[in-house]
Amino acid sequence: MPSFDIVSKTDLAEVDNALGNIVREIGTRFDFKGSKCEITRKDNDLTILADDQLKLDQMHELLKVHFTRRKIDPSALDYKTVEKATGASVRQVITVKQGIPQDVAKTITRAVKDAKMKVQVAIQGDELRVTGKKRDDLQEAIALVRGLKIEQPLQFENFRD
Structure with missing residues (x-):
């Protein structure tokens, strides 16, 4: 996945x-x-x-x-x-700042769910894992998260097919 x-x-x-x-x-x-x-x-x-x-x-x-x-x-x-x-x-x-605080993680999760995307977001400590069936869905999720006004630098890594 x-x-x-x-x-x-x-x-x-x-x-x-x-x-x-x-x-x-x-x-x-x-x-x-x-x-x-x-x-x-x-x-x-x-x-x-x-x-x-x-x-x-x-x-x-x-x-x-x-x-x-x-x-x-x-x-x-x-x-x-x-x-x-x-x-x-x-x-x-x-x-x-190191790691994603709980409130920011919940904001990102809520935004992705509200957008009704075909991906799942799981909070894992101070990072988030996003999974989906298609690579295009994941790229849409990245675009959505980048568009959010979050007061913290975010990196997207471990992109797996």
Whole structure:
């Protein structure tokens, strides 16, 4: 039976490469001279420490640019609330999304069922398996899921005939 998987994975090695590029750029840019701005990663969490809100916004821009250069979708970042740190500096934790959350999986499943397609969608942990009798039905399902407005990068893999 033909099938494929819908997953959401972010390559953490590429994230590390992008962060290395950001650190180098911060070290050479004139507007960051003398500032104590830094960005670190621990597991799936990035921590940004910036002198003020303006520098934090500039670092968000650097994140988007360097993630795009490394072919990482910036929508894989989940920005948490900005916290006050020592003095006037600010800190923000950003989570790199891995896996499809339960509510997003249910949204995708409901959309496919509402479209009355000849495929079945099964939730398997943090990924989805879509099976159908014809390859064309599976390709229609991929087109439908791509058309949904989901705030997370999705990949389609393990396409089997």
